[in-house]
Amino acid sequence: MSVLIVQGLRKRFGGVHALRGVDLALRTGEVNALLGENGAGKSTLIKILSGIVQADEGSFTLDGQPVAPDSVAKANELGIQTVHQELELALPLSVAENIFMGRLPGRAGRIDWKALYEQASRSLQTMGSKIDPRTPVAHLSISDRQVVEIAKGLARKASFLVLDEPTAALPPSEVANLLRVVRRLRDQGVGILYVTHRLDEVAQIADRATILRDGSVVGSLEREAISRDALVRHILGRDEDKIPQSAPPKSAAPVVECQELASGNDLRGLSFQAAEGEILGFFGLLGAGQSAIGDSLFGLRKARCAFFRARAAGRQAPDAAGGQRLPASPRRALALGMAYVPADRKGAGLATSLQIGENLLMPDMGRVSRWGLVDGKRMAEVCQAAIKAYDIRCAGFRQRVDELSGGNQQKVSVAKWAVRGVRILYLDEPTRGVDVGARVEIYRFVQSLAARGGTCLISSSDAAEIAAIATRVIVMKAGRALKELRGSEITEAGLIAAAL
Numbered sequence: 001m002s003v004l005i006v007q008g009l010r011k012r013f014g015g016v017h018a019l020r021g022v023d024l025a026l027r028t029g030e031v032n033a034l035l036g037e038n039g040a041g042k043s044t045l046i047k048i049l050s051g052i053v054q055a056d057e058g059s060f061t062l063d064g065q066p067v068a069p070d071s072v073a074k075a076n077e078l079g080i081q082t083v084h085q086e087l088e089l090a091l092p093l094s095v096a097e098n099i100f101m102g103r104l105p106g107r108a109g110r111i112d113w114k115a116l117y118e119q120a121s122r123s124l125q126t127m128g129s130k131i132d133p134r135t136p137v138a139h140l141s142i143s144d145r146q147v148v149e150i151a152k153g154l155a156r157k158a159s160f161l162v163l164d165e166p167t168a169a170l171p172p173s174e175v176a177n178l179l180r181v182v183r184r185l186r187d188q189g190v191g192i193l194y195v196t197h198r199l200d201e202v203a204q205i206a207d208r209a210t211i212l213r214d215g216s217v218v219g220s221l222e223r224e225a226i227s228r229d230a231l232v233r234h235i236l237g238r239d240e241d242k243i244p245q246s247a248p249p250k251s252a253a254p255v256v257e258c259q260e261l262a263s264g265n266d267l268r269g270l271s272f273q274a275a276e277g278e279i280l281g282f283f284g285l286l287g288a289g290q291s292a293i294g295d296s297l298f299g300l301r302k303a304r305c306a307f308f309r310a311r312a313a314g315r316q317a318p319d320a321a322g323g324q325r326l327p328a329s330p331r332r333a334l335a336l337g338m339a340y341v342p343a344d345r346k347g348a349g350l351a352t353s354l355q356i357g358e359n360l361l362m363p364d365m366g367r368v369s370r371w372g373l374v375d376g377k378r379m380a381e382v383c384q385a386a387i388k389a390y391d392i393r394c395a396g397f398r399q400r401v402d403e404l405s406g407g408n409q410q411k412v413s414v415a416k417w418a419v420r421g422v423r424i425l426y427l428d429e430p431t432r433g434v435d436v437g438a439r440v441e442i443y444r445f446v447q448s449l450a451a452r453g454g455t456c457l458i459s460s461s462d463a464a465e466i467a468a469i470a471t472r473v474i475v476m477k478a479g480r481a482l483k484e485l486r487g488s489e490i491t492e493a494g495l496i497a498a499a500l
């Protein structure tokens with residue numbers, strides 16, 4: 001039986017057709033994976049279902065009844081529960097308080113704590129989770145926080161559940177935890193619309209896959225028909241590009257050197273160097289420390305090191321030991337020839353309220369200016385070339401970045417350094433939320449930068465990503481280098497085994 005039936009949904013944003021008449025059905029007790037390129041319309045569809053955005057045309061029914069939620073609260077009331085990537089939890093409060101927020105059991109203004117913990121415990125147990133309901137959410141892993149967010153949705157009326165890229169920010173060790181919970185809910189009869197870019201997960205979890213391209217449904221595959229190749233062909237409309245093998249660096253002379261990098265509990269004395277033409281990967285499981293390296297090198301978190309040197313520009317005078325001070329900000333780092341693509345593109349990566357063109361050229365307005373004046377024609381040429389090269393789906397370079405889909409924002413944050421032509425680039429989780437086609441474009445850019453003698457440093461929790469492009473990998477544990485892998489040692493399985 002179908003719990004949700006969507007018919008003919010259309011949505012336009014100015015000149016952009018985000019949805020061009022979408023039909024979709026979700027049965028009870030099934031996981032329907034919603035897939036598509038960046039900008040295909042997935043978020044718009046789930047925003048309409050969850051009352052954040054209203055459709056221009058079309059309708060949907062829940063258990064046979066037509067509904068049109070005009071707010072998130074209304075959607076919740078109807079039984080539409082959506083777990084977004086940015087979780088809405090109160091970190092200092094307990095798991096139980098979060099699950100029953102606004103509806104705590106009790107009488108005459110007094111909370112019945114015993115009842116609260118019992119109810120929370122029961123709801124977590126039905127999901128097969130062993131989280132203690134008394135724990136403050138701040139103490140939980142990211143996957144357990146997601147489980148709490150799901151429990152929060154289920155504690156209300158839940159006709160069906162929408163999960164928006166639930167594993168995008170999860171390290172490999174935590175994905176299984178979340179998938180187990182999703183399967184269990186499915187087996188209890190909950191319909192789940194599961195948005196993802198991770199194709200390997202679709203094969204593991206989905207009973208059906210619905211693929212959007214350019215605002216229309218281009219395929220609905222039943223479980224037996226789901227394979228990576230079939231999904232890619234529907235998503236891209238062609239076969240997947242092969243990622244070329246990265247060439248090993250020609251020189252061993254270090255371009256970046258860092259000794260005993262330390263930052264809080266996350267980094268406890270990490271030493272590394274990277275050479276011209278090298279793609280150095282940092283890989284580790286959750287808490288291994290690799291996600292703190294970028295922010296530490298670019299002055300975005302408190303860090304210190306015994307020695308640091310970046311040889312790309314070298315405008316900064318060396319200290320007595322021939323080293324330099326650790327950059328105090330991304331701007332200072334840029335003066336040393338080092339650029340950063342952080343995992344959180346909304347924070348340090350992009351000025352999202354500005355136009356695409358302004359972001360692309362922000363590091364280097366000089367390129368399109370003459371006598372201090374911006375040359376509009378030149379600016380258009382440079383921006384249009386970048387938009388084409390990275391296949392940034394937009395209405396033009398004057399569109400604001402916050403109007404782009406998530407994956408297209410990520411493409412802008414990588415492309416701006418391609419425009420500038422930096423020599424040392426640090427990328428943290430470069431393809432999180434990026435579709436299968438654009439991912440290859442980003443890898444090609446990294447490889448071409450290295451082939452031209454640039455140096456790339458990449459931290460990622462995606463073993464397949466590191467295995468695909470790194471020429472050398474530092475596997476981390478507890479804030480230090482645990483092992484170094486080179487050449488044929490760098491495989492997905494090899495990385496995970498080394499990290500364990």
Ligand SMILES: Nc1ncnc2c1ncn2[C@@H]1O[C@H](COP(=O)(O)OP(=O)(O)OP(=O)(O)O)[C@@H](O)[C@H]1O
Pocket residue numbers: 013014016017018036037038039040041042043044045393394402403404405406407408433435
């Ligand atoms: N508020 C908005 N203003 C203008 N255009 C928008 C707005 N929201 C979405 N769009 C456009 O609608 C299209 C669909 O975007 P949507 O976010 O639904 O894509 P998506 O499939 O979720 O992509 P991603 O995988 O990158 O998250 C895109 O071209 C996007 O630029």
